[in-house]
Structure formats: C-alpha cells, structure tokens
Amino acid sequence: MRQNNSSMLGxxxxxxxxxxxxxxSAFCGALVAGIFIPTAAVGASGANIVLDAMEDLPDEFQxxxxxxxxxxYSADGVLLASFYAQNRIPVTLDSISPHMxxxxxxxxxxxxxxxxxxxxxxxxxxxxxNLTKDSTQGASTLTMQYVNNVLIDQGVAExxxxxxxxxxxxxxxxxxxxxxxxxxxxxxxYSKDEILEGYLNIxxxxxxxxxxxxxxxxxxxxxxANLNVAQSAMLAxxxxxxxxxxxxxxxxxxxxxxxxxxxAMLRYDKITQQQYDDAVASDLQLNPQPAAHSGCVGAxxxxxxxxxxxxxxxxxxEFGVDETARAKLLARGGLTIxxxxxxxxxxxxxxxxxxxxxxxDASGAGSAMVSVEPGTGxxxxxxxxxxxxxxxxxxxxxxxxxxxxxxxxxxNGFQPGSTxxxxxxxxxxxAGGSIDDVIDASRTTYPAxxxxxxxxxxxxxxxxxxxxxxxxxxxxxxxxxxxxxxxSANTATVAQASQLDLCDIRDAAARMGVHRxxxxxxxxxxxxxxxxxxxxxxxLTMAAAYATFASGGEYCEPIALTQVSDSRxxxxxVPEEQCERAISEEIAKEVSEPLQNLxxxxxxxxxxxxxxxxxxxxxxDVSEQTWTVGYTEGISTASWVGNWTSYSSLNDLPIxxxxxxxxDGSTIAGAQWTEYMRAVAPLYATxxxxxxxxxxxxxxxxxxxxxxxxxxxxxxxxxEAPAETGANPAPTSEPxxxxxxxxxxxxxSVPAQPAPAPAPAPDPVVPPVEPAPAATPPAGA
Numbered sequence: 001m002r003q004n005n006s007s008m009l010g011x012x013x014x015x016x017x018x019x020x021x022x023x024x025s026a027f028c029g030a031l032v033a034g035i036f037i038p039t040a041a042v043g044a045s046g047a048n049i050v051l052d053a054m055e056d057l058p059d060e061f062q063x064x065x066x067x068x069x070x071x072x073y074s075a076d077g078v079l080l081a082s083f084y085a086q087n088r089i090p091v092t093l094d095s096i097s098p099h100m101x102x103x104x105x106x107x108x109x110x111x112x113x114x115x116x117x118x119x120x121x122x123x124x125x126x127x128x129x130n131l132t133k134d135s136t137q138g139a140s141t142l143t144m145q146y147v148n149n150v151l152i153d154q155g156v157a158e159x160x161x162x163x164x165x166x167x168x169x170x171x172x173x174x175x176x177x178x179x180x181x182x183x184x185x186x187x188x189x190y191s192k193d194e195i196l197e198g199y200l201n202i203x204x205x206x207x208x209x210x211x212x213x214x215x216x217x218x219x220x221x222x223x224x225a226n227l228n229v230a231q232s233a234m235l236a237x238x239x240x241x242x243x244x245x246x247x248x249x250x251x252x253x254x255x256x257x258x259x260x261x262x263x264a265m266l267r268y269d270k271i272t273q274q275q276y277d278d279a280v281a282s283d284l285q286l287n288p289q290p291a292a293h294s295g296c297v298g299a300x301x302x303x304x305x306x307x308x309x310x311x312x313x314x315x316x317x318e319f320g321v322d323e324t325a326r327a328k329l330l331a332r333g334g335l336t337i338x339x340x341x342x343x344x345x346x347x348x349x350x351x352x353x354x355x356x357x358x359x360x361d362a363s364g365a366g367s368a369m370v371s372v373e374p375g376t377g378x379x380x381x382x383x384x385x386x387x388x389x390x391x392x393x394x395x396x397x398x399x400x401x402x403x404x405x406x407x408x409x410x411x412n413g414f415q416p417g418s419t420x421x422x423x424x425x426x427x428x429x430x431a432g433g434s435i436d437d438v439i440d441a442s443r444t445t446y447p448a449x450x451x452x453x454x455x456x457x458x459x460x461x462x463x464x465x466x467x468x469x470x471x472x473x474x475x476x477x478x479x480x481x482x483x484x485x486x487x488s489a490n491t492a493t494v495a496q497a498s499q500l501d502l503c504d505i506r507d508a509a510a511r512m513g514v515h516r517x518x519x520x521x522x523x524x525x526x527x528x529x530x531x532x533x534x535x536x537x538x539x540l541t542m543a544a545a546y547a548t549f550a551s552g553g554e555y556c557e558p559i560a561l562t563q564v565s566d567s568r569x570x571x572x573x574v575p576e577e578q579c580e581r582a583i584s585e586e587i588a589k590e591v592s593e594p595l596q597n598l599x600x601x602x603x604x605x606x607x608x609x610x611x612x613x614x615x616x617x618x619x620x621d622v623s624e625q626t627w628t629v630g631y632t633e634g635i636s637t638a639s640w641v642g643n644w645t646s647y648s649s650l651n652d653l654p655i656x657x658x659x660x661x662x663x664d665g666s667t668i669a670g671a672q673w674t675e676y677m678r679a680v681a682p683l684y685a686t687x688x689x690x691x692x693x694x695x696x697x698x699x700x701x702x703x704x705x706x707x708x709x710x711x712x713x714x715x716x717x718x719x720e721a722p723a724e725t726g727a728n729p730a731p732t733s734e735p736x737x738x739x740x741x742x743x744x745x746x747x748x749s750v751p752a753q754p755a756p757a758p759a760p761a762p763d764p765v766v767p768p769v770e771p772a773p774a775a776t777p778p779a780g781a
Contacts, residue, residue: 071083401644
C-alpha cells in the first residue's frame with residue numbers, strides 16, 4: 001500500500017514545505033533536462049522525499065495491451081454477446097474525429113505538442129500551490145495522464161485496488177514525480193500521435209465506458225470518426241470528472257463544462273468564432289445507445305447457447321490454469337469467439353418455441369429445442385422459453401434446459417420416455433435380429449427375481465417385480481420389431497430387452513452419446529425400466545444421439561466453438577470434430593424406417609416435412625415430460641416440453657391459454673418440432689435416410705381392431721417420479737394407430753440372448769434389494 005505523503009507534508013511545516021518546493025522545482029527542471037541533482041545541493045529532508053519518490057522507477061515504460069472485452073459470434077457472423085470488465089472498443093487515431101483530438105488537447109494539455117512529456121512550468125506552479133497550501137492543484141500533461149491510466153489499468157488487471165492504485169483526484173506530489181519520470185520514458189518510446197491515440201482509447205468517460213469509440217456510441221449512437229464540434233467538446237469535458245459531468249444525471253453541469261471546453265478550443269484556434277457560437281447554442285444532442293450488459297444476460301440472441309459457450313471456455317485448460325484465470329481472459333483478453341450457431345436456425349427455434357409456450361406463460365411449463373449437425377456435431381441452435389437473468393420472476397432462470405448439470409443445466413435433466421426405445425432396437429439388431437422379426441409383445445408383467453441378463457452387474461443382482469402397460473389396450477400381441485417401434489408399444493421394446501443383455505443396450509446407447517444428465521455417467525441397468533426412458537437425460541444428448549442415425553452410424557460429440565483468437569492474433573485451440581462409428585450404416589438405416597413411418601403415418605403422427613425425415617415421440621407417466629426427437633440428413637433436433645420446477649402433469653394445464661385433457665409428445669413438443677424443421681430443413685442436406693433397395697419381409701394382413709383406440713392413453717400405475725437408480729416407472733408410449741394383426745406370425749430370429757422363461761424365477765439366495773425411493777425434484781430445477 002502506498003505511503004500517505006500528504007501526512008508527511010503536514011509534518012514538514014511551512015518552512016519545510018518551502019525548502020521542498022525549491023528542491024522539487026530544481027528537480028523538475030533537471031528531470032526535463034535529463035540531469036540529476038546531487039543530494040548535497042538541497043536540504044536533506046526534501047531530498048530524501050524526492051529520492052524516495054524516485055526509487056525503483058524504470059527508465060522505460062511498457063504500456064502493454066489494453067484491457068479489452070471479448071465477443072461471441074454465430075457461425076454466420078452475428079454478434080451474440082460481449083463480455084467485458086471495461087466497455088472499450090479500441091480504434092486508431094485516424095478513426096477519431098479531428099474535433100475530438102483538438103478538444104481534448106485544448107482542455108487538458110494545450111502545450112501537448114510542445115513539451116517532452118512534462119510541462120516544467122505547470123508542474124512547478126502546481127507544486128508551489130500543493131506545498132504551501134493544504135489543497136491540491138493538478139498540472140498533469142496528457143502524457144502524464146496516459147501514464148496514470150495505464151498504471152491503473154495494469155493494477156486492476158493484477159487484482160490491485162484502493163490505495164494500491166493511483167486514482168485521479170487523490171494524487172499527491174510524489175505521484176506527480178513518478179508520473180513525470182515515466183512520462184519522459186513514454187515520450188522517448190512513442191510519437192505524439194501514438195500517445196494521443198493511446199490516451200483516447202484508455203480514458204474513462206462514465207461508468208464502465210472506456211475509450212472514445214465506446215463513448216461516442218454510448219452517448220450519441222455514432223462512431224468516434226463522426227463526432228462534431230459540440231459532441232467532441234462534451235466528451236472532452238467529461239474526462240475531468242466522469243461521475244459529475246454525466247449528461248444523463250447532470251445535464252446542466254455537463255453543458256456548462258462543454259462550453260468551457262468550447263471556449264478553450266476557440267482560445268487556442270481549434271475552431272472559429274462561428275463554430276463556437278453554433279456549438280454553444282446547441283443542446284447536448286444526445287442519442288443514447290447504451291452498451292448491452294456484459295455477459296449472456298446482455299446477449300442479443302441465443303442467451304442460453306451463450307451460457308453454454310461460456311461454460312465451455314471456463315472448463316477448458318486452454319484458456320487458463322483455473323476458472324478465475326479463464327474468466328479474467330474472457331472479460332479482459334479481447335477474445336473473438338466464433339461458434340457453430342446458425343442464426344437462421346436460432347431465430348426459427350426461438351420463434352416456434354414461443355409460439356407454443358410463451359416466455360412467462362402462466363402454466364410455468366418449460367420448453368426447449370436444440371439442433372446439431374449430423375456428421376460434425378456442430379450445435380446449430382439452442383433455445384428455450386425463459387429469459388436468461390438472475391432476477392426472480394415468471395419466466396426467469398439461468399438454468400439451461402438443453403444441457404447437462406455441469407454445463408449449467410437443471411439438476412437432473414428430464415425423463416425421455418419412449419424416445420429411448422430406438423437404442424434397444426439397435427442392440428437387438430446388433431445381436432442378430434431384424435427389423436422385420438415378429439416378436440411376442442403380449443407380456444406386461446415380469447415377476448420379482450426374473451432372470452434378466454445383465455453381465456455388468458454382480459452375479460447375485462436381483463430385480464423387483466415390474467408391471468407396466470401400453471398406452472392403449474389392444475397392443476399386447478405379436479408384431480414386428482419395426483411396427484413395435486412405430487407404434488411405440490412398451491411391450492415390444494421390453495420383449496426385445498428381455499432377450500438381450502441389458503448392459504449391451506446401455507452400451508449401444510452410450511456409443512451414441514447417451515448418458516445421465518446429473519453426472520455424465522452411462523445409464524444404470526439395475527432397473528430394466530431404463531429401456532423405456534426412466535433415467536433423466538437432456539435434449540442436447542438426445543439430439544446428438546439421433547444424429548447418429550442421420551449420419552449413417554457415426555456419432556459426433558457436440559461442439560460449440562470453431563475458432564478463438566485475441567486482438568493480437570494469438571489463436572487458441574478449440575475442440576475439434578470428434579466423430580467415430582457407433583453403429584453400422586445398415587442398422588442406422590433399418591432403425592430409420594419405422595421412425596420415418598412415424599413422421600408420415602404413425603401414432604400421434606407428425607406432419608410430413610416435405611423432405612425425408614424420421615422422429616420418435618416420448619411421453620412419461622401422466623405427461624410430466626413430453627418429447628419429439630427427430631432428424632433429416634442435415635439436422636437432428638430434440639424438442640422438449642415439460643415441468644421443470646415440479647413433478648406434475650401437463651394434462652388439463654392451461655398452456656398458452658389452452659387446457660388439453662391429454663398432452664403427449666406430439667401435442668406441443670411435436671408441433672414446434674414440425675414447424676421448426678419444416679422451415680429450416682431445406683437449409684441443410686435432405687437426402688434419403690433409409691435403404692431404398694431393402695425389401696421388408698412380408699407381414700400378415702392386419703385384422704380390424706375390436707374397437708377404435710381412445711385418444712387418451714391410460715397412465716401406468718407406477719410411481720410418478722422414479723429415482724435415478726431406475727426405481728420403477730414405465731413411461732407411457734404414444735397413441736397407436738389400428739392394431740397389429742392378431743393372427744400368429746413367424747417366430748423371430750434368435751438374438752444373442754435367450755428369450756425369458758414365462759414362469760417366475762426361483763427365490764434368490766440373497767435377500768431382495770429394496771426398491772429406491774421415488775425421486776423428489778430439487779429446488780428450482
């Protein structure tokens with residue numbers, strides 16, 4: 001902490017001050033002349049103070065880079081957000097109005113182009129006043145002010161504050177001597193134009209507005225190059241006392257100060273009498289264009305994607321040794337961050353979401369969509385129906401519905417329901433089955449102790465009794481694997497799982513990027529209900545997983561950054577595309593067949609897009625969470641609508657003013673997915689998703705159902721909020737079309753694991769495992 005030299009002066013008394021004045025006067029002259037005064041030539045006490053002030057001062061002065069904020073851009077060049085500790089836009093001198101240059105020189109240092117950094121007469125005059133009175137008088141040249149501002153900027157960047165910084169208005173004579181020595185060094189190193197440019201870029205104008213370009217835009221809505229005489233005079237007058245001469249809070253005082261500057265410009269022949277008269281007669285000409293708030297709260301668009309990008313940077317060693325260093329770089333390092341976001345898709349996603357569930361809707365329902373590009377993993381859009389702000393209120397949250405907990409998401413994510421079913425079909429096909437196999441999908445109960453195969457669990461693992469239903473009666477019958485997926489029959493998916501190793505299903509999903517939102521770990525298999533979507537995931541996870549089908553079997557890790565560099569041209573390493581084959585191309589195309597049928601004619605059918613598309617809907621018990629996840633060749637999108645603050649139903653809840661007796665995955669999530677994908681799909685590849693040469697196995701003629709299925713499915717009598725360990729619930733499937741054929745069909749091909757025995761297994765040797773309690777929603781999640 002700096003020594004309080006004002007107290008030192010008080011102890012000297014009047015005669016001591018006079019002696020010191022003589023010392024410093026001689027010192028200033030000698031300093032300018034480049035010579036040094038021997039200690040014996042002056043009084044001892046005065047010389048000691050001067051020498052103390054000069055101690056450890058360098059002969060050279062490094063200005064260093066300016067503290068500069070960072071900007072995040074979309075892939076197509078749209079500014080998304082700015083991060084800054086100081087709102088500053090550095091510009092060159094030829095981008096600053098000559099009127100502004102003249103104004104600042106006239107009012108702050110009219111001899112700027114004549115002295116060598118220190119105006120000896122001015123310093124001596126100020127020191128005479130300061131050493132003989134208790135008040136202070138300034139005499140800083142522009143060069144000295146520039147030095148002072150650089151020292152402050154460097155000190156703040158180093159974490160200093162208070163008395164450790166030289167702050168305008170609190171400087172004493174030792175600060176002046178320090179600035180004088182450093183100013184001479186600056187003048188030797190830089191030209192006058194370079195010093196003036198540096199000063200106008202670093203100086204504070206108000207609040208967090210630093211530098212002439214940001215000030216011109218903030219107060220007048222124009223670049224600094226276009227400032228006229230009156231505007232230049234106002235800004236030049238503000239630097240003496242930014243808090244006092246603020247046109248928003250003190251317009252009269254600011255105008256008086258402006259006129260003082262105009263008088264100085266006239267006195268030093270910077271303007272004509274006519275220009276002076278016209279400027280004095282004008283008002284302040286304000287056209288406020290305040291800068292957006294720093295960070296994602298001030299994002300122009302895609303605020304939650306901005307938050308995700310921020311988390312990517314804060315969690316990467318490439319941008320600093322720890323999170324504090326990374327945050328500092330983001331706020332002060334002048335980064336230009338180019339992302340994968342396509343602003344066209346982002347605008348459409350936000351529009352369609354808010355058309356279905358507006359921000360702040362009285363229902364409190366959450367809605368989100370996220371798109372990734374198959375084959376690259378680039379995140380193209382990320383939207384939700386809330387405002388990104390720390391302020392409390394309807395529709396306000398900084399939780400990102402689309403991403404994992406560690407990246408700013410809700411605490412657990414959301415149960416995906418039937419959108420999890422394709423991964424069981426993938427494992428079934430990998431085990432040797434076919435999409436055309438006919439399976440017995442009649443079973444709705446698996447007794448306690450049933451012999452599920454789970455090679456990744458202990459040998460004595462025990463499974464509780466599991467009862468579940470289809471969404472509608474009439475589908476507990478034989479059907480093909482493909483029809484089971486199109487019709488979303490729970491019994492068909494579980495029938496496949498019972499013939500497989502549950503760990504193979506988990507592994508197939510994991511290869512396609514599926515993991516738990518809460519901790520990033522693979523799905524747990526100690527409860528087979530995970531095959532029906534009982535464990536929480538996120539929309540981004542599901543969009544990336546389904547992109548594997550669209551890309552012909554390659555899974556790509558989602559990425560958000562394409563390039564990061566700073567204002568000095570230094571490039572930072574960003575995550576590259578990380579794609580690897582997860583499933584075969586044949587299986588990807590086979591699974592796409594029933595999912596494509598769903599878009600065109602399946603239960604809860606989504607409207608066709610006009611291009612090849614495939615999708616799966618999902619609805620959890622009592623419609624707490626609803627989903628549509630689907631893809632074209634070029635875009636994979638997950639759409640979610642559900643409750644994020646409690647475990648409660650969307651049924652009969654007035655959403656956007658409409659209460660529906662039953663809400664499933666196609667109702668709202670599907671509607672916004674369809675409208676969005678119809679609008680954006682043509683912007684990317686729209687090729688075929690299935691093998692046009694594949695000939696499906698012939699199936700028996702379907703029989704007419706005994707009665708038409710009801711629109712509203714029956715919820716399963718299972719707990720509404722399953723624990724993450726997979727305690728119980730079986731998410732409901734989607735409404736089904738006319739029933740599958742009743743007549744016997746050929747037996748399915750034999751997958752890797754044997755079919756389950758119809759009778760319950762004998763009692764286990766070990767005591768049964770107690771079921772986990774139902775999960776409770778975390779506060780604010």
